[in-house]
Amino acid sequence: MEKVDKIFHNNELNPNVSVDCVIFGFDFEKLNVLLIDRGSNVGPRLALPGNLIYDSENLNQAGSRVLDELTGLKNIYLEQVGAFGDPDRINNKSDQEWLKSIRAEPTARVITVAYFSLVKMDDYLPQASSFAKTAEWVSVNEITELAFDHMDILNAAKDKLKEKIKTQPIGFNLLPEKFTLSQLHRLYESILEKPLDKRNFRRKIQKLDIVSSIKEKQRGVPHKPSQLFIFNQEKYQLLTETGFDNFGF
Amino acid sequence: MEKVDKIFHNNELNPNVSVDCVIFGFDFEKLNVLLIDRGSNVGPRLALPGNLIYDSENLNQAGSRVLDELTGLKNIYLEQVGAFGDPDRINNKSDQEWLKSIRAEPTARVITVAYFSLVKMDDYLPQASSFAKTAEWVSVNEITELAFDHMDILNAAKDKLKEKIKTQPIGFNLLPEKFTLSQLHRLYESILEKPLDKRNFRRKIQKLDIVSSIKEKQRGVPHKPSQLFIFNQEKYQLLTETGFDNFGF
DNA sequence: CTTACTTTGTGTCATTTTAACACTTTCAAA
DNA sequence: TTTGAAAGTGTTAAAATGACACAAAGTAAG
Structure with missing residues (x-):
């Protein structure tokens, strides 16, 4: 005892x-x-x-x-x-x-x-x-x-x-606060271990409306600089509250 | 030691x-x-x-x-x-x-x-x-x-x-060997805790082609007797081997 | 300063999938 | 024979998916 x-x-x-x-x-x-x-x-x-x-x-x-x-x-x-x-x-x-x-x-x-x-x-x-x-x-x-x-x-x-x-949009935990859609794209491909069509991927992410572009671009890259985005926590909350339950990848 | x-x-x-x-x-x-x-x-x-x-x-x-x-x-x-x-x-x-x-x-x-x-x-x-x-x-x-x-x-x-x-078609573990599509339908509704349209459900299951109808119907029910089905393990194996990965419910 | 190189960013169309919806059929029981 | 109860069936409009190619914007090298 x-x-x-x-x-x-x-x-x-x-x-x-x-x-x-x-x-x-x-x-x-x-x-x-x-x-x-x-x-x-x-x-x-x-x-x-x-x-x-x-x-x-x-x-x-x-x-x-x-x-x-x-x-x-x-x-x-x-x-x-x-x-x-x-x-x-x-x-x-x-x-x-x-x-x-x-x-x-x-x-x-x-x-x-x-x-x-x-x-x-x-x-x-x-x-x-x-x-x-x-x-x-x-x-x-x-x-x-x-x-x-x-x-x-x-x-x-x-x-x-x-x-x-x-x-769930947990991938953002692996990225810095500001990131490009290409980086997010490569992240999803790495995790899912399969190629995803670039245009279709971007369309899907943008439609979900959980990332927001900011007034800033990549700098110092030897090619067209990429638009930077941030993850939009609030919009994601709204999504989940309305019974949303997958991203369809 | x-x-x-x-x-x-x-x-x-x-x-x-x-x-x-x-x-x-x-x-x-x-x-x-x-x-x-x-x-x-x-x-x-x-x-x-x-x-x-x-x-x-x-x-x-x-x-x-x-x-x-x-x-x-x-x-x-x-x-x-x-x-x-x-x-x-x-x-x-x-x-x-x-x-x-x-x-x-x-x-x-x-x-x-x-x-x-x-x-x-x-x-x-x-x-x-x-x-x-x-x-x-x-x-x-x-x-x-x-x-x-x-x-x-x-x-x-x-x-x-x-x-x-x-x-994955694990629901069949909850049903007898022979079952009706209505029983399977109610099973999915019970588990997912939401109503599923009868016709759409049946169409989806039949398209998947993982159940087979048998030469036998329900007996003794006070209404139109239902066709009995069995789970088709072999066809499901084929499905999974070809990279299939969800039923889309 | 021009060229070469690299990655970004964008739209359409055909096909497939989904969601919504109502009536007839078949049996047992009364 | 009528009634009640669940089975079974098809169409259509809207949305999502997958396939696909080229111009734009920057740096680096000559």
Whole structure:
């Protein structure tokens, strides 16, 4: 009985539950993911950032915390992908050893709750970081192997993002405040992994009326400068309130 | 080290992780959910069926097991909804007591992984059951209060089902092998919670070509008997292989 | 200063999809 | 035989989609 209260309200790491984050960034060309380099002593070097949860925080808070601890970023778009928990997801000795090296707790059977988040790549430049863990942006298309079951998690996150962006304008979280329609176009193509006709794309976006052009153009580009736009939060609110439920991509 | 292996490969209940199942059934009129009646000693009497997981099973297996233990059903459509884990999801004394009464383990901070499953209601008739736990079908629209955070889970499951049925023909899991188009129509209306034009619905389904009429009609109904159909798995496979990705509801 | 290069930005048309809508048919029960 | 109740069926107007090509606006290089 005493034990119940202690376990229930303490502020310790829960040895059985972790969160892992698939942090997406967009470099105006392709989609990238922020990965941890675990060094050369383990199986696949690269892994998703993650950690055990504290018993005092909820899952979203744990996801935000992992993101914050790695990048220093707060108030980031974050969405749960799901729970992953094969008993053998930590399936080799060196991975178990690595986990023990970064965690206070021994390596029990862990289920992990995966999140994906969308950040502006400029907000986190790995080389400028002084954090102990080394993180790096890797193009999603070049990732073929990750630690543990992180490849499954990445794929699930990609699928979730694909579905989500078809119905909600979350892509703007990956772009700076001011952006061009071409950048938005390339973003959608990167996420959906298929080409979209330029004119049809622009027509659809403009019809939705959720971006507004501003009195400013691209500068210093060696070609016709592009009109800049901003995301129009208010108009999107209006849309959703009238029962709108997808963008039809 | 010894402890690691013991924790990792044992076959005990994991005190920190549970699964809960939203089991949907369709009575040709409306959508129902199978709920546990916890009796009158606790807050809300009704709860989703669920249990702690064993360290030796994966999450899907745990979901299937909970479903099987309650209904005796196997090989049921099951899909993860997500993880729920507010530290205060078990927020009153009587609920803690109740949990302790049905579980060997004390009530630690638990995160739960929610699943939804689709069953043919006829396959589980509560009154005919001899299980100790009493379960009952309750119309989703009449559920206003559930134990713990189960109302949140139910709502998330409903949303997930809505999204899923727009892109995959999972509704057939809720119907008998032979069904009428009107039954399928009412099923879609129940799940999507909006009326669908009868003629447009039938046209869409028939165009998709994933149901086949059989040489048999409804019998004994006091009106024009309906043509019976079966779900055509092969044609659906063909559809998905050619990049098809939604039904457009 | 002219040319070459690169990306932006724009409109039409044919086809498909959607939404709205009402009456006849077929059976059982009274 | 009449009544009631659900099944089954087609058209049309409006909207959305997909396919497609060329002129405009800037920088860079010579």
